[in-house]
Amino acid sequence: MAHSPNGNTWSKPAAMAIPKEGYHKLENGRYGPLYPRTPANHGFTIIAKVQKGREQAVREYGKTIEGAIAGTPDALAVLKLHYLRWVLFEIEGATYFMYQGIFDTDFDKYTEDAVALFNSLGVNTVFENLEGFPKDWKTNAPAFIKFLRDHQRPSFLEYGEYPYVTADEIKKALRLKEKFSEMLDQMQ
Amino acid sequence: MLELDDIQHILLTRAPAMTGRYEFLSFKDASAGRTWLEEIRGKVHSAASARASVEADRRWITVAFTWNGLRALGLDETSLATFPEEFRQGMVARSTMLGDTGECHPDKWVGGLASSDLHAIVILFARDEPERARCQTEHERLLARCEGVTVLSTLDLQATPPFDYAHDHFGYRDRMSQPFIEGSGDESTPGSGAPLKPGEFILGYPDENGPPFGLPQPDVLARNGSFMAYRRLEEHLGKFRDFLNQHGKTAEERELIAAKLMGRWRSGAPLVLAPERDDPALAADPKRSNDFNYRTQDPHGYAVPLGSHIRRMNPRDTGANMNRRRMIRRGATYGPHLPEDAPDDGAERGIAAFVICASLIRQFEFAQNVWINDRNFHELGNERDPIIGTQDGTLEFKIPRRPIRRTITGLPAFTTVRGGAYFFLPGLKALAWLAGNGRGTES
Numbered sequence: 001m002a003h004s005p006n007g008n009t010w011s012k013p014a015a016m017a018i019p020k021e022g023y024h025k026l027e028n029g030r031y032g033p034l035y036p037r038t039p040a041n042h043g044f045t046i047i048a049k050v051q052k053g054r055e056q057a058v059r060e061y062g063k064t065i066e067g068a069i070a071g072t073p074d075a076l077a078v079l080k081l082h083y084l085r086w087v088l089f090e091i092e093g094a095t096y097f098m099y100q101g102i103f104d105t106d107f108d109k110y111t112e113d114a115v116a117l118f119n120s121l122g123v124n125t126v127f128e129n130l131e132g133f134p135k136d137w138k139t140n141a142p143a144f145i146k147f148l149r150d151h152q153r154p155s156f157l158e159y160g161e162y163p164y165v166t167a168d169e170i171k172k173a174l175r176l177k178e179k180f181s182e183m184l185d186q187m188q
Numbered sequence: 189m190l191e192l193d194d195i196q197h198i199l200l201t202r203a204p205a206m207t208g209r210y211e212f213l214s215f216k217d218a219s220a221g222r223t224w225l226e227e228i229r230g231k232v233h234s235a236a237s238a239r240a241s242v243e244a245d246r247r248w249i250t251v252a253f254t255w256n257g258l259r260a261l262g263l264d265e266t267s268l269a270t271f272p273e274e275f276r277q278g279m280v281a282r283s284t285m286l287g288d289t290g291e292c293h294p295d296k297w298v299g300g301l302a303s304s305d306l307h308a309i310v311i312l313f314a315r316d317e318p319e320r321a322r323c324q325t326e327h328e329r330l331l332a333r334c335e336g337v338t339v340l341s342t343l344d345l346q347a348t349p350p351f352d353y354a355h356d357h358f359g360y361r362d363r364m365s366q367p368f369i370e371g372s373g374d375e376s377t378p379g380s381g382a383p384l385k386p387g388e389f390i391l392g393y394p395d396e397n398g399p400p401f402g403l404p405q406p407d408v409l410a411r412n413g414s415f416m417a418y419r420r421l422e423e424h425l426g427k428f429r430d431f432l433n434q435h436g437k438t439a440e441e442r443e444l445i446a447a448k449l450m451g452r453w454r455s456g457a458p459l460v461l462a463p464e465r466d467d468p469a470l471a472a473d474p475k476r477s478n479d480f481n482y483r484t485q486d487p488h489g490y491a492v493p494l495g496s497h498i499r500r501m502n503p504r505d506t507g508a509n510m511n512r513r514r515m516i517r518r519g520a521t522y523g524p525h526l527p528e529d530a531p532d533d534g535a536e537r538g539i540a541a542f543v544i545c546a547s548l549i550r551q552f553e554f555a556q557n558v559w560i561n562d563r564n565f566h567e568l569g570n571e572r573d574p575i576i577g578t579q580d581g582t583l584e585f586k587i588p589r590r591p592i593r594r595t596i597t598g599l600p601a602f603t604t605v606r607g608g609a610y611f612f613l614p615g616l617k618a619l620a621w622l623a624g625n626g627r628g629t630e631s
Contacts, residue, residue, distance in 0.1 A: 028285055030274075030553050078508040104567075109558045112550055113509045116397075139401040141550075168567055 014039040014163040022154025029108030031145050039160030041082065043102040048151045050095040054129035055088060058097055061126040062086065068121055075121060078113055080104040082167050097130060104166040111148075115141050190235075190371045190386055190393070194412040194615040196250055197238035198311065198518055199390060199544060200372055202363070203248040205313035207320045208345035208520050210540060211327065213337055214305040218262030220336025221307065225251070225261070226623040227330055228310065234616055239373075246319045250311035251619060252416055252611035254278060257307030261622055270405040271612070274549045275415060278304075279608045286553065287561035287578035292605035299341030301420070301607030306340060309418065309611055311542075313345075313520070320344070343420065343540055345520035353456075353472070356521055357423045357537050358446070358575075358602070361456030361471060365478050365502060367514040379479035381510075388546055389516055390414055395546060396511040404612070412615030417543040417552040420522075420607040421576065426532025428602045435596060440465075448587050449574040451498035458498075463491040481505045489588040494566040497575040500559040506566075515551050516544040538603065548610055576603050 016038045018024070027034045035042070050058055069075055080103050087098040107114070118124045119138070127133045127147070134143035192200070215221030231249045238248060253261065255276045259268055274282060280294045280302050288294060294302040310327070314320040331337055347354065354362045368376040369390075370383035387395030391403055392411035403410035436442030443466065447453045453462065456471035460480040471477055483505045486492055492499050499506075507513070523537025545551035559565065560573040563583065572578055574585050579601035587594040614622060 030285060030549050030557055106562075109554075109562060110508075112512065112554070116509045116512065139398060141397075142402070166567060 010162045010165045013161050015159040018156050031108050031111060032149055034108055035154060038158035039163030040158040041102055041104055042106055044107055045153045046099040046148055046151045047153050048097055048130040050097050051129050051131055055095045058126055058129050078117055080167060111145050112141060115144055191412050192236035193234045194617055195235045196613055197233040197235050197248055198250040199414055200235040201238045203313040205315060206347045207317055208313040209320055209324060210343045211310045212299060212306055212340040213308040214340050215260040215307045216336035220334055221261045222624045224334040224337045229619040229623055246315045247323050248313045252613040253308050254306055254609055254611060256304050260307045267405055275610050279610050286556045288605050290580055297607040299607050301609055306609055343522055345522045348521045348525045356539050357425050358428055359454040360450055364456050377474045377478055384511055384514055391546055408618050408621045413618055414544050414613045415548050416611040416613045417548060418609045420540045422536050422538040422604045422606050424602055425526050427600055448493050451492040451496035459491040460486050493587050495568045495571040495585060497573055500573050513551055513554055518542045574599060
């Protein structure tokens, strides 16, 4: 499937079907296979089982992160995010945690930066409530990265109404619109 | 406290050498390798001894091993398995991710560097030509005594004129920005950042994340060593000069294009501080030449293009997690000097450099994979490092300026990787241990 990140592709909605492996052609980054940039940009969906009785602890992190971002709005800027979604759901009496992120960078490239950021914000501690999370994650970044990769569930379809547009481009366009409106006001 | 008497000198000192020679070795069996190591290890300077006698010394030796080389020396499988995955795999296996494709592919490497028979490197830095020749002869004699140690290839190094400051064949001044290591005894220069924890570069010490983790075993290998990525990078000087002529009508314009590719004038003066014209006095003043940042001083890249070499290799205050990405660079130029007005003679010339860091995957490979070769670094879309990135003629280089930026398309490859390898740089006690001292003769 043709999918060019360059050129004026934003005006034409696009969808991409993705093979089971999560990529069209195996290409390795530093830590493992690279997943393609799709019309919905880069991203991941991490699904892991919550330790018994820890559901509320995970849920409470929602407030923690809300507070952290309110206090430091650019705290996550490094990750070039569009959206994060945290979801809890049940299967046969067990609780699962889904962490879905949509962003503009290839996760393999900025993995350590994300881990460092999670550490500094305390986001990682939410993972301590998940089954199979490495106990020595604070010092063992490779084990943390392996956990994320092992629990990543690649999409088999991704769609973008304005494909391949980055968050920075959106912010630039909105800033331009704002300045342009201001200019028109000044012309009255 | 750094154990300066156990750390190989190359990690912390820069020898005042004008020439040098690298020899790439292969061990037929463990005893041959150990015999050679036992004889040469006494000539390897520690950081402490190199500092103490730098004025009198005429040569400086460094010894390092590939993972295959450690195995060839008889290191047991349990210990071999404790080394980091990327080092065990070696540079050849990591080549696609590193961007070593096309003309840079390991199939085209020279000197046997892509071979699994590459076991060790011995690095000689010498004060002058006669000393290099003397050391070369002495090493030939040593090898003659060590049957089973063969030379895969060698590379002679020499500074390229003018000799009053270090620079590459393109003419860019080198050694402008080095990390400053806590406890090393070195003086920091303005703009070099806060001192970094030694564990970022030397195994066995706390790093920027805390206590060291995942060190090679046994303990003797876990302290005062480091990892080293070797890159032999041919510089296509004729192509570089043609490019400057093609895109600059006057000498001033050509110098500015050269400066934009690098982010510094060839003198070394940083474009952030000298955006309009060269300032050699600024370049020569270490208190000023590195004292700048990007976020407030040049956010849009009007002085230093976002994709220029120095802005990629050290994004300073515009990069995240910077303290965990720093590297020590050592090395020298090789090949004949090509005078400014001479046509390209077809000879190979370039730089043969070492990147030294505690974690190849987190430091060297990140720089290579992301800073140098990510086409979308800083949202540039279609660029790689203009000097050392993998270029196939399809990428561009954008020079921000008002009102509209200049875009140079079809950027040629000014450099080609001609070889490389990952080495483990043991401390002096570890060299003795690897030579067989203190562990019997088991293999």
